Amino acid sequence: MPRALPVEVLCQHHELGDFDCGEPIQNLGIASRVGTFFDPSDVVILVAHENDVIRGFLSLCDLELRLDEDSDVTERCFFFAAFGVDQRWVGSGVGASLIQRSYTLRRLRRHRNYAATVATTIHNPEFEPRLRALRFRPVPGTDSTFWYRRPRS
């Protein structure tokens, strides 16, 4: 059983190493964030690391969904926007650790009354089986680009 890697919010001391999740656009994304102070502040990037070298990441933020431009109907969602695990670490529990930590963050923010957790798999094909295992459902009509899970569903 591989040991669980620590998960932290991305900081300046984390290193990219030879990270490769198999998706060039995701590799580029995390590479551009490493070693920088991350702004905007509404986004949190969690990283699983081995001696500060990144082996996986999960980018998340709050997302307010508003019904039509003139409507007062809004719902706040917890949003998984980007996800990647180094190919050599797939199957070692890195993704599970990242998601578990994100749920801790969600619990800490429970006062925000999230109506749902929403995820996109647009550049994260390996995220889909994990979402299924977590009882997320594909949003109908989105060609499985968006997934959602309602609280206690």
Place this chain on the structure above:
Amino acid sequence: MSKTADEVQRLAALTTASAVESTTLLGSTGERVAKDLAAYAMGRKSMSAMGPGIDRAEDGTLRLTVDRASFEALGLLG
């Protein structure tokens, strides 16, 4: 009002209008929205470069204005 100031005001109004236009999560447009959101979350795209339907709520939260079909698809109505 000078011509330049007038132009700035007109462009600002256009920007505001496009920022609150609703979009859909369905079909190919939804794919564009997903790409925008993912790019924003990884710092590859700024708020000003986002497509229609994406702006900030009053409290600064990332906001996505969607049509009724998308809202229903997420199970957020009824």
